[in-house]
Amino acid sequence: MKKMINSLLFALLASTSIASFAAGGNVHLDKAPIDLRNAESLQRGAQTFVNYCLSCHGAVAMRYNRLTDIGLTEDQIKNNLMFTTDKVGNPMKVAMDAKDGKTWFGATPPDLSLIARSRGSDWLYTYLRTFYRDDTRPTGWNNLVFDKVGMPHVLWELQGEQILETKKEGGHDVQKLKLVKPGLLTRGTDSGGFDNSEYDLRVADLVNYMTYMSEPAQVKREQIGYAVVLFLLFILVPLTYLLKKEYWKDIH
Structure with missing residues (x-):
C-alpha cells in the first residue's frame, strides 16, 4: 500500500513539473492559429522550416515525399525544399554534424519531428516570438x-x-x-x-507545419472518423432498425 501511494505521488509530481515546464513557467502562452487544412499555410511553413530550421535541427520521422499530402508535387519538393539529400523518399535529416552542434551550442540540437506534441503548438508560437x-x-x-x-x-x-x-x-x-x-x-x-503582424503570420505558418509534421495522418484520420460516424448514423442504424422490425413483426 505504501509503495502504491509513493508511486502515485511520484507520478503526480512528475506530471505537475512537466506541465509547468511545457507552459513556460509563469509566461502567458499566446494561442497558435493552427489550421491543418490550410494547405497554403502548411506549404509556407515547410519552406520556412527547411530554410531556417533544418540546417541545425533534423526531423527524421518526416520524409520529404509526405509533403505531397499538403499539395506539393515531387518536382516542387526537389526544386525548392531539398537541400540536404537528393532522394525525395529520404527523411528530413539535419545538414549539420551532431558533434559540431554540441560544440557550438553546448548540446546537440534536438530532432523536431515531435516537438509540437511534446511542447505544444502554443508554446512554440510564443517561444519563436x-x-x-x-x-x-x-x-x-x-x-x-x-x-x-x-x-x-x-x-x-x-x-x-x-x-x-x-x-x-x-x-x-x-x-x-x-x-x-x-x-x-x-x-x-x-x-x-x-507592427509585428507579418512576422507573426510567418511564425504561425511555421508552427502550423511543425504541428502537421508531428502527426501527418491526423487530418486523414479525422476524415475517416467523420465518414465512419456518417456511415453508422445514416446507413447502419437504419438498416439495424429495419432488421429489428422484420425480425419482431411476427411476434408483435
Whole structure:
C-alpha cells in the first residue's frame, strides 16, 4: 500500500513539473492559429522550416515525399525544399554534424519531428516570438519562455531585435518585450512603434507545419472518423432498425 501511494505521488509530481515546464513557467502562452487544412499555410511553413530550421535541427520521422499530402508535387519538393539529400523518399535529416552542434551550442540540437506534441503548438508560437537581446548569453540571445536558452534567434533578420524591459505596473515589476530594431517582416508605425503582424503570420505558418509534421495522418484520420460516424448514423442504424422490425413483426 505504501509503495502504491509513493508511486502515485511520484507520478503526480512528475506530471505537475512537466506541465509547468511545457507552459513556460509563469509566461502567458499566446494561442497558435493552427489550421491543418490550410494547405497554403502548411506549404509556407515547410519552406520556412527547411530554410531556417533544418540546417541545425533534423526531423527524421518526416520524409520529404509526405509533403505531397499538403499539395506539393515531387518536382516542387526537389526544386525548392531539398537541400540536404537528393532522394525525395529520404527523411528530413539535419545538414549539420551532431558533434559540431554540441560544440557550438553546448548540446546537440534536438530532432523536431515531435516537438509540437511534446511542447505544444502554443508554446512554440510564443517561444519563436519572444527572443530578446541578452549580452550575458553566449549567443547574445535569450528567450522569455525558455530562460537561458542555448539556441540563437535564427529568425532575427525577419523579426528584428527585441529587448526585455522591466516596468512597474500596479506596484509590481512586469517584464515586457520591446522591439527596438525592425526586421524584414516588421515595419514602423505612425505611433513610433513596430507592427509585428507579418512576422507573426510567418511564425504561425511555421508552427502550423511543425504541428502537421508531428502527426501527418491526423487530418486523414479525422476524415475517416467523420465518414465512419456518417456511415453508422445514416446507413447502419437504419438498416439495424429495419432488421429489428422484420425480425419482431411476427411476434408483435
